[in-house]
Amino acid sequence: MTVTVKLNGETHELPDGATVADAVAAVGAPSDGRGVAAAVDGEVVPRSAWASHPLAVDDRVEVLRAVQGG
Amino acid sequence: MGALKIADREFDSRLIVGTGGFRSLDSMRDAVRASGAEMATVALRRVDPSARGSILEVLDDCGCFVLPNTAGCFTARDAVTTARLAREALETSWVKLEVIGDDKTLLPDPGELLDAAEELVADGFTVLPYTSDDPILARRLEDAGCAAVMPLGSPIGSGMGIANPYNLRLIVESARVPVILDAGIGTASDAALAMEAGCDAVLLASAVSRSRDPAAMATAMRKAVEAGYAARHAGRIPRRLYGEASSPVEGVAELT
Numbered sequence: 001m002t003v004t005v006k007l008n009g010e011t012h013e014l015p016d017g018a019t020v021a022d023a024v025a026a027v028g029a030p031s032d033g034r035g036v037a038a039a040v041d042g043e044v045v046p047r048s049a050w051a052s053h054p055l056a057v058d059d060r061v062e063v064l065r066a067v068q069g070g
Numbered sequence: 071m072g073a074l075k076i077a078d079r080e081f082d083s084r085l086i087v088g089t090g091g092f093r094s095l096d097s098m099r100d101a102v103r104a105s106g107a108e109m110a111t112v113a114l115r116r117v118d119p120s121a122r123g124s125i126l127e128v129l130d131d132c133g134c135f136v137l138p139n140t141a142g143c144f145t146a147r148d149a150v151t152t153a154r155l156a157r158e159a160l161e162t163s164w165v166k167l168e169v170i171g172d173d174k175t176l177l178p179d180p181g182e183l184l185d186a187a188e189e190l191v192a193d194g195f196t197v198l199p200y201t202s203d204d205p206i207l208a209r210r211l212e213d214a215g216c217a218a219v220m221p222l223g224s225p226i227g228s229g230m231g232i233a234n235p236y237n238l239r240l241i242v243e244s245a246r247v248p249v250i251l252d253a254g255i256g257t258a259s260d261a262a263l264a265m266e267a268g269c270d271a272v273l274l275a276s277a278v279s280r281s282r283d284p285a286a287m288a289t290a291m292r293k294a295v296e297a298g299y300a301a302r303h304a305g306r307i308p309r310r311l312y313g314e315a316s317s318p319v320e321g322v323a324e325l326t
Binding site: 008027028029030034035036038039042043044046047062063064065066070 | 091126275
């Protein structure tokens with residue numbers, strides 16, 4: 001079983017029971033999470049909740065990091 | 071040069087650099103070092119697994135306080151969410167608030183900006199809003215609890231300098247929070263003019279990052295900000311319609 005989500009704008013299959021932490025890992029973000037933040041359906045998921053926040057079908061997951069800008 | 075105090079932080083440098091537009095992290099590092107800046111902005115974007123190097127490590131090496139921005143947001147809602155993501159990512163409650171109204175001019179959307187500022191202040195953020203050069207909007211942002219106001223000189227990346235020095239003067243004269251000239255700087259004289267006009271600091275990116283020699287331009291900007299600040303505080307002479315001799319008018323020899 002897999003769960004299909006929109007991960008940074010792309011359709012992505014994750015194992016059933018996947019959490020935000022799995023999505024963060026799937027996009028290749030640093031594992032310590034430094035400079036990285038995640039939102040599900042436009043709501044920020046605090047880093048402390050990444051591993052416990054399960055993903056549901058069609059969730060829109062955004063994983064962002066600090067880049068040059070401004 | 072006196073310290074720049076914003077909210078509960080003090081900075082010896084009055085030049086703040088944006089990190090956008092550099093050709094490489096090495097080029098950025100050299101320029102940030104040459105600028106003497108103690109605060110630098112970053113943006114938040116989707117993770118790119120192919121990206122190399124960490125901008126945060128480079129800015130740490132430079133001793134810079136990292137100020138995340140909300141660049142790319144067109145609504146208060148997106149800007150507020152982006153600020154909250156930045157707080158998570160960078161463990162800072164400081165934000166350079168940008169809410170753009172138009173992707174051609176990149177001018178701020180005043181209504182959305184004010185709404186976002188109010189919401190973020192209520193949520194405990196230290197808000198530094200990028201605003202237009204409208205003195206009334208600057209006052210409204212200050213009244214909303216922003217820690218500084220950051221009027222543009224001219225549109226982002228335009229290099230057009232200070233398009234409306236009169237408005238800037240009105241903002242400076244009434245503001246009770248630091249005024250940071252943000253956007254439009256093209257070259258060193260623009261930065262010096264901003265400081266001479268009474269701005270507390272200058273924030274610039276493209277003028278350095280897109281110049282031919284970013285480290286050299288960063289040095290020029292550092293000196294310009296220092297010179298403009300010093301001149302402002304030294305008390306310039308009044309402008310006069312006619313000349314006034316600086317040599318004595320008495321005791322001139324009769325030679326013919």
